[in-house]
Each structure stands twice: as structure tokens, then as C-alpha cells.
Amino acid sequence: MELVGSKLWSEGPQFVLTDSSTWPDDSPPVKELPECRRSALVLSQEMDISHSCKFGNSFWRMQRVFGYIYRFLQRISKDRIRHKGELAVEEIKGGTHLLIKGIQHVHFAEDYKALTLKMKLSPRSKLLPLNPFIDAGGLMRVGGRLQNSQLDFDAKHPMILPKSHHITSSIIDHFHRKFLHAGAQSLLAALRQRFWPIGGRKTVFAVINKCIQCFRLKLVEHIMAPLSEDRVQPNRPFVISGVDFCGPFYSKSEVRNRPPTKCYIAIFVCFVSKATHLEVVEDLSTQSFIAALKRFKSLRGKPQTIWSDNATNFVGAKNELIELRQMFLSDPQNMELWNSLTSLEFHPTSFPALR
Known part of the structure; x- marks a missing residue:
């Protein structure tokens, strides 16, 4: 009842109605409230723009989104052939490389910097057993011993993918559907013709276990005939x-x-x-x-x-x-x-x- 008749509650203090130059200077200091949370500002030179893309769950669409980005970068550069209309195969391939390179710059920043400066990788690096290197296009690839084979360059030196990334999961899901819901072993073998996901088998299993069609087929079990x-x-x-x-x-x-x-x-x-x-x-x-x-x-x-x-x-x-x-x-x-x-x-x- 006191608040209903209080002018301080309904109108505020009287000095706010006057000119601001006449306001008193002895305002109470602002104390730190316990409910406030401290926020930290993190600065990074590289940015994974794939997180802000709404087509992050579809590798097919992401290839084309970055294909148009690759086309734009080619148009603003000099002495480049400018394509019009639908995306060409080279543009889709270039956009894919642009997408993977941006992911590698962020998630393998220390390893990428060490390889760029031609330094040894850290003993704790997960990429150390792969003997990685950076190709002419700036992509981090698996080293290996297949340099003298007749395989394609992507098969000899697959592109390295981080373990926990939505693009890695979308790539595995894309190849899983492309090869007609193949199992983990055959899917990983086909995937490594172009890409090398870290923790390959567990990562592939995690994606396949989320496939609804494969889950429904597992529910249908064939009853074996009785033994003779x-x-x-x-x-x-x-x-x-x-x-x-x-x-x-x-x-x-x-x-x-x-x-x-x-x-x-x-x-x-x-x-x-x-x-x-x-x-x-x-x-x-x-x-x-x-x-x-x-x-x-x-x-x-x-x-x-x-x-x-x-x-x-x-x-x-x-x-x-x-x-x-x-x-x-x-x-x-x-x-x-x-x-x-x-x-x-x-x-x-x-x-x-x-x-």
C-alpha cells in the first residue's frame, strides 16, 4: 500500500525533472553484482565459416555453396577463365578444397603452422603418425609411401579431416548414401580414396548408427531354418x-x-x-x-x-x-x-x- 501512494516509486526522484546540470554529483557507486557473468573475448586470425552455413548437414550443398565462393574468388583475380551458368566440375572441386582448407586452418592450427614453417610436429599431435604435408593448394594431406603408385593423387594422399566436425559427419553420411548404405569397413575404404577422417573407424560407426534406414533394416531379422x-x-x-x-x-x-x-x-x-x-x-x-x-x-x-x-x-x-x-x-x-x-x-x- 505504501508503494501505491509513493511518488518516488511512480515518478522517480525530483531532480530528474530539472536540467541535468543541476543534478547532484554524489551518486552511489556501482558495485559488482554477483549475478553478472564475466565474458571473455577470444581473437582468432582464422574463422571456420562452415559453422554459419545453414546447409552444413549436406555435403552436396556445401560443395556447391563453396563452389560459388570459389567462382567469385576466381573472378576478382586476374588472368583467370570466368565461368557462367551452372558450376563446372573444376569449380566444385575447387570449392571443396576451399571448404576443407578452411576447416584445417582452424582445427589443425598448430600443426598447419608447424608444417608451413617446415618444423617438426608436436609429439602430442594426433597427425604425427600420418606424416602429413601441405600440397601446392594449401591442403593438409596424408604422407604415406604410395608416391610411386599409379593411383590418383587424392587416393595416394587423402585430405585430412578433423574427428568432431559436422562437415566430417556430413561427408561420411554423403558417401554412406552414395554407396547404398555400405557397412563401416567398405565405407571407410571408399572414403579414404579422397579423405582421411581422424579416428576413422569410430567416426564412421558413429555416423552409421544414426542412419534411420539402416536402423530399421536391423530390426528385421531373418529366422534361420532348423538344423537337419x-x-x-x-x-x-x-x-x-x-x-x-x-x-x-x-x-x-x-x-x-x-x-x-x-x-x-x-x-x-x-x-x-x-x-x-x-x-x-x-x-x-x-x-x-x-x-x-x-x-x-x-x-x-x-x-x-x-x-x-x-x-x-x-x-x-x-x-x-x-x-x-x-x-x-x-x-x-x-x-x-x-x-x-x-x-x-x-x-x-x-x-x-x-x-
Whole structure:
């Protein structure tokens, strides 16, 4: 109620209504208020103008924005070809270099200054393992040992990108979509054909994990079919087996000055215990496989079923077994001999079983 009738509250002090020359000089000193925060002014010779660009999340748009900046810089210079209309490839490439160079000047300022003055980098520098250098255009690139290769200059010496920067993330996202949502390993390999992001694998993983389309595809999991009876029921080792070839390998001859000979390995895998049996074969012929099969049978016992892919040597072995069976079964006296020789089931994937 006192404030309602107070003229000092509603009108202020009376001396403010008079001329300012008549105002009293004994004004109370201004004290530092506890709520005030101190502000620090930081001066920098370089400025990353990409932060103020509204297209910072799109590398495709940033290339064209800086492409027009590059065109403007070329127009104000002398003895330069002036382009009109849409951006040319050279202008987009020059704008990209202008964008990356501005980022490098700010985020690698100490390293850039040391390389410019031809001084050694600090032992704490993250760029020290990359052996960086500055090219003719002022870009900081990876050194490496590929100078004498036939790769492009960007592939031999990729441009270095800072780890935590929105342009680095937009570049990774751009290549992720360009290569049809490639995985981290293939994306990093394709990215390093032009750029070298610091902390590459973790940086790429961080960007891919934010991709909505990849996240939705991860939610759809394919349900695998149940295992076959041969895989889950107990049985003697190698009674039910699978066979395949690997190679070629080269074996050194015991004879001096003779070149190495080519050979292969037949791998027999037990379906129940996952035990493996290896047999060296000379070639991929049917006769070599039958010889390896006989050695396998003499050591591991007679298998009941062998599964294989539809390779030519496996099909040839099956056909020879069929002919051998018909030869024995044509004479009833040889029926008992056939049963004692083999009870093998041989399964190429696209042929019926041979019993």
C-alpha cells in the first residue's frame, strides 16, 4: 500500500525533472553484482565459416555453396577463365578444397603452422603418425609411401579431416548414401580414396548408427531354418560327413631346382562333432578324389553319408559308383560282395542319394 501512494516509486526522484546540470554529483557507486557473468573475448586470425552455413548437414550443398565462393574468388583475380551458368566440375572441386582448407586452418592450427614453417610436429599431435604435408593448394594431406603408385593423387594422399566436425559427419553420411548404405569397413575404404577422417573407424560407426534406414533394416531379422537330423542326432564320428576342396597350394619338391608343384586339399568334416580330416590331392580330377576318399575311409572308417556341393569331380565319383554298382548287381553272386564293399550315400546337392 505504501508503494501505491509513493511518488518516488511512480515518478522517480525530483531532480530528474530539472536540467541535468543541476543534478547532484554524489551518486552511489556501482558495485559488482554477483549475478553478472564475466565474458571473455577470444581473437582468432582464422574463422571456420562452415559453422554459419545453414546447409552444413549436406555435403552436396556445401560443395556447391563453396563452389560459388570459389567462382567469385576466381573472378576478382586476374588472368583467370570466368565461368557462367551452372558450376563446372573444376569449380566444385575447387570449392571443396576451399571448404576443407578452411576447416584445417582452424582445427589443425598448430600443426598447419608447424608444417608451413617446415618444423617438426608436436609429439602430442594426433597427425604425427600420418606424416602429413601441405600440397601446392594449401591442403593438409596424408604422407604415406604410395608416391610411386599409379593411383590418383587424392587416393595416394587423402585430405585430412578433423574427428568432431559436422562437415566430417556430413561427408561420411554423403558417401554412406552414395554407396547404398555400405557397412563401416567398405565405407571407410571408399572414403579414404579422397579423405582421411581422424579416428576413422569410430567416426564412421558413429555416423552409421544414426542412419534411420539402416536402423530399421536391423530390426528385421531373418529366422534361420532348423538344423537337419544329421546335425543334431548323436552318431559315430565321420559317419555323416561333408567334403569340399580348398586351394591351390604349392608344394616344394625334394629335387633341387625343380619348380613347386600345385596341389589341393580335400576337407572332410564330421556333421556331428565338427571334426575335420585333411587329405592332399594332386589335382581336381575324379580319380584323385576317389583316391583321397579311399584313404579317408581306411583311417576314419566307412561313412554312411557324404554331402558335397555340385562339383564336377564329386559328380564324376557318383557316376563311377553308379556304374560300379550296376556292374556288381548284374550278377546276383556279386550282391554280397557289393554290400561288403560299400554302403555309402553320396549327396551332390542337386542329385538324388546313392545307396
